[in-house]
Amino acid sequence: MQSEHTYYSVRMRAAKGDSHKNGGKHISGGEVIATFSELESSIARLVEKGLTHSRGKPEFMNVEFEKIEQSVEHVAPLAVHTNSVTTIERGQATARSLLTEAGVHHNVINKSYQVLSQISELRGAVLIDVHTGQRLDDPAKNGVRVSRMDWPWNNFESWAKTYHLPQNNRMKEALVLATKVIHHPATTAELCWSDDPDYITGYVANRALGYQRITQLKELGDEKGCRIFYVDPTKVENLDAYINYLTRQPVFIHWEKEQVI
Ligand code: PML
Ligand code: MG
Ligand code: MG
Ligand code: MG
Known part of the structure; x- marks a missing residue:
């Protein structure tokens, strides 16, 4: 059982033409902090944000989460x-x-x-x-x-x-x-x-x-x-x-x- 006090940093970035690091056009990005039980819905919201953006239809998307070790301010x-x-x-x-x-x-x-x-x-x-x-x-x-x-x-x-x-x-x-x-x-x-x-x-x-x-x-x-x-x-x-x-x-x-x- 994950403690509700363990937090994860969730990040999304979407680009078109190529990935960001290869010079693609930036479409959308998002950052949230989630508990373990919120991970699935947080990821779904970020993916939706990237897929429905006014800067265009993404061709590359990167979604990652990692456990946060530092205490939250x-x-x-x-x-x-x-x-x-x-x-x-x-x-x-x-x-x-x-x-x-x-x-x-x-x-x-x-x-x-x-x-x-x-x-x-x-x-x-x-x-x-x-x-x-x-x-x-x-x-x-x-x-x-x-x-x-x-x-x-x-x-x-x-x-x-x-x-x-x-x-x-x-x-x-x-x-x-x-x-x-x-x-x-x-x-x-x-x-x-x-x-x-x-x-x-x-x-x-x-x-x-x-x-x-x-x-x-x-x-x-x-x-x-x-x-x-x-x-x-x-x-x-x-x-x-x-x-x-x-x-x-x-x-x-x-x-x-x-x-x-
Ligand atoms: C962004 O879209 O990333 C920046 C929005 C800045 C203004 C937000 C507001 O206060 O309406
Ligand atoms: Mg923007
Ligand atoms: Mg933005
Ligand atoms: Mg949130």
């Missing part, structure tokens, strides 16, 4: 705010002003957009030094994929009902990721919008500002996404330790009813 969700905009220009201007408020200098924001414009496709996040605007992650690896995080559905549902927020799985997944990333003291801010052609809402996240959704950051039909972590390297012993936290440290989002966000 519990982190409260970032507070959610929505900035409604009617044009991409207003959306992008809002993103820049939120990043500035979060402590990212406008020169660094400009440099990070330059880095982004030179990348054709990303499988994960780009890491930008918040002091210099230099890219920190290895470009050959095509982005850092944050993994090992989840938010048990019941707890998410009561949170969403309390704050009258949509029970939107995409927002849930993005908020889980942003909460994990911002929880690390070396993350100053995150900027993200989807690479899915039918989804134009993105966000800026930061410890003080919370999860700031912006309803339009790109054109409908555009398959180019963005995920940038602005990192203060002086707040972590080395980059490997930071990447290890992003990819290996298990985190559960947990909301307490009395908590005011």
Whole structure:
């Protein structure tokens, strides 16, 4: 009998044309944490996500699970705010002003957009030094994929009902990721919008500002996404330790009813 306190990290990635490592087009990815008895249904949900994606019909899929040895950290969700905009220009201007408020200098924001414009496709996040605007992650690896995080559905549902927020799985997944990333003291801010052609809402996240959704950051039909972590390297012993936290440290989002966000 497996103990319900033994957790497994479950990951899916789907691509078209060829596998990710051979340069295939990224279609979809997903990360959850499951108990042994939840493995079958978690895998089925991830497979369905990859098979029914707006970026196309996958030709390669990789699904894996592995037992988690580290203890799981519990982190409260970032507070959610929505900035409604009617044009991409207003959306992008809002993103820049939120990043500035979060402590990212406008020169660094400009440099990070330059880095982004030179990348054709990303499988994960780009890491930008918040002091210099230099890219920190290895470009050959095509982005850092944050993994090992989840938010048990019941707890998410009561949170969403309390704050009258949509029970939107995409927002849930993005908020889980942003909460994990911002929880690390070396993350100053995150900027993200989807690479899915039918989804134009993105966000800026930061410890003080919370999860700031912006309803339009790109054109409908555009398959180019963005995920940038602005990192203060002086707040972590080395980059490997930071990447290890992003990819290996298990985190559960947990909301307490009395908590005011
Ligand atoms: C993604 O699709 O992977 C990113 C979605 C970011 C925005 C989610 C939201 O808050 O609606
Ligand atoms: Mg995704
Ligand atoms: Mg789950
Ligand atoms: Mg996507």
